[in-house]
Amino acid sequence: MRGVFSKAIVRPPSRTFAEGLTTAGLGAPDYHRALEQHAAYGAALEECGLELIRLEADERHPDSCFVEDAAVIAESSADYADSKSDDLRAARRQAILTRPGAPSRQEEVVSMRSKLARLFPSLCEIRSPGTLDGGDVCEAGPHFFIGISERTNEDGARELAEILTTYGYTSSFVDIRTHARDARATHAQDARATHAQDARATHAQAARATQAQDARATARATSLLHLKSGVAYLRDKTLVITDTLAYREEFHEYDLLRVEPGEEYAANCIEVNGRVLIAAGHPRFAKKLCELGYETMELEMSEFQKMDGGLSCLSIRW
Numbered sequence: 266m267r268g269v270f271s272k273a274i275v276r277p278p279s280r281t282f283a284e285g286l287t288t289a290g291l292g293a294p295d296y297h298r299a300l301e302q303h304a305a306y307g308a309a310l311e312e313c314g315l316e317l318i319r320l321e322a323d324e325r326h327p328d329s330c331f332v333e334d335a336a337v338i339a340e341s342s343a344d345y346a347d348s349k350s351d352d353l354r355a356a357r358r359q360a361i362l363t364r365p366g367a368p369s370r371q372e373e374v375v376s377m378r379s380k381l382a383r384l385f386p387s388l389c390e391i392r393s394p395g396t397l398d399g400g401d402v403c404e405a406g407p408h409f410f411i412g413i414s415e416r417t418n419e420d421g422a423r424e425l426a427e428i429l430t431t432y433g434y435t436s437s438f439v440d441i442r443t444h445a446r447d448a449r450a451t452h453a454q455d456a457r458a459t460h461a462q463d464a465r466a467t468h469a470q471a472a473r474a475t476q477a478q479d480a481r482a483t484a485r486a487t488s489l490l491h492l493k494s495g496v497a498y499l500r501d502k503t504l505v506i507t508d509t510l511a512y513r514e515e516f517h518e519y520d521l522l523r524v525e526p527g528e529e530y531a532a533n534c535i536e537v538n539g540r541v542l543i544a545a546g547h548p549r550f551a552k553k554l555c556e557l558g559y560e561t562m563e564l565e566m567s568e569f570q571k572m573d574g575g576l577s578c579l580s581i582r583w
């Protein structure tokens with residue numbers, strides 16, 4: 266096993282978790298089940314050799330368990346795979362506080378700042394008018410892909426790129442705004458469709474409503490909240506990727522491991538010290554990884570998926 270990552274910050278969901286932002290249309294999350302899934306996630310990271318740094322649950326910020334969005338730790342971990350290079354990695358490691366694009370999430374950075382200030386000698390930060398969510402930052406060895414999304418604007422992406430250049434990394438932008446989710450539209454349409462399916466509606470109306478709901482479920486599955494909703498870096502220039510992003514020129518130099526239609530949620534996976542943590546319930550993707558020689562760990566993520574969260578967003582790893 267490669268001893269690359271040694272620490273991770275995590276924060277459990279709070280009692281207000283269900284009040285967070287979501288476009289998923291999968292119903293309300295069960296708080297107790299979310300706690301269990303979060304505990305299993307932490308245990309999996311520990312099994313991969315990481316020391317967990319735990320932040321307290323924060324009821325004022327329902328989305329705050331998605332810690333990844335509040336900070337980025339730049340570290341070219343995948344390229345320095347042996348212990349001799351620990352010093353080199355540490356020298357180039359830099360913590361960057363983000364400025365989340367959703368107003369309800371911007372204050373999450375306050376507690377993240379106090380935690381990181383105790384762990385790192387210096388902190389950089391994204392400043393207004395820049396906005397940036399860590400979910401839009403995909404480290405691929407010494408190169409970083411920065412998504413420009415509904416949450417990360419061009420100013421924020423540029424600010425991060427400048428910081429990364431200072432610390433010796435390269436970066437490029439991937440504009441995913443054409444794949445963004447439109448929460449208001451889908452929720453309103455779903456409400457109308459449910460109405461059409463009620464007892465007074467004709468069979469034809471109900472059938473049309475069901476078809477429309479299916480189409481919107483597919484649209485939600487292929488739409489991207491963050492860049493890392495559709496792409497993950499494994500190692501050796503290999504990216505896990507959804508069809509939505511696979512054709513993009515930005516990724517042409519990489520080996521692409523495609524997740525198949527219907528399993529898009531699994532694209533948000535993480536490689537941790539030689540193992541790949543993936544969301545349970547995606548058998549074709551799990552099989553593909555296994556055939557390619559990756560050791561996988563499957564984790565139940567249903568309650569986080571209901572809130573648009575994936576595996577990567579529950580931790581910040583370095």
Ligand code: CIR
Nearest residue numbers: 286328331400572573574578
């Ligand atoms: C949000 O909409 O901000 C949260 N409900 C989900 C954030 C997921 N974060 C991530 O994928 N990096």
